């Protein structure tokens with residue numbers, strides 16, 4: 001994979017405040033303008049690895065479940081408002097015994113996709129303890145294809161997300177529904193936070209998700 005160095009630079013303005021300016025670095029084999037780290041968090045077996053594989057490769061990892069050991073990452077570049085955004089996505093192990101390994105990675109991440117409604121509060125506590133203060137958090141309820149085995153209703157997820165002021169989406173790594181949208185929404189939010197233009201309206205992630213939800217199929221957004 002070819003790369004371009006992250007090029008957000010802090011500059012002082014005339015009135016003494018600082019602003020961030022995007023500077024395109026001319027390097028060989030460049031492909032992206034700006035990079036963000038996003039962590040996938042949640043209990044073991046909720047589908048973190050499968051969501052990442054679906055997003056990256058457009059495939060579903062069925063068959064035997066192999067738990068992640070420690071932490072792993074994959075990169076994907078998406079287009080947002082004519083910018084190439086590289087998402088470096090960290091897939092963490094959900095098993096308790098790896099928790100001390102994954103804690104070390106929280107502080108570098110700008111975005112968290114937090115999986116599943118069960119134990120969401122425990123994960124939020126982890127995020128607040130170890131992550132950056134202004135980290136973007138999104139709640140995902142995965143395996144939406146398994147309607148018959150459902151243990152948490154859509155309304156419960158929506159209620160919980162509303163209570164904590166985070167966006168909520170139901171996804172399926174198996175069918176691909178809303179997977180691309182989840183990553184694209186977080187990429188847009190991060191891009192707007194980092195490089196908001198003075199006259200640009202503030203990006204509303206909730207509105208964006210609602211407007212796109214019904215359009216998104218397996219790989220429909222890009």
Ligand SMILES: Nc1nc2c(ncn2[C@@H]2O[C@H](COP(=O)(O)OP(=O)(O)OP(=O)(O)O)[C@@H](O)[C@H]2O)c(=O)[nH]1
Pocket residue numbers: 042043044045046047048049050051061062063064065066067068069092093094095142143144145146171172173174175
């Ligand atoms: N039906 C269905 N099965 C899924 C979906 N996502 C994941 N699975 C299955 O759920 C199991 C666990 O998926 P993983 O992605 O490995 O889970 P994980 O959250 O990464 O687990 P850890 O690595 O232990 O943290 C696997 O058997 C997957 O095939 C989904 O959207 N629908």
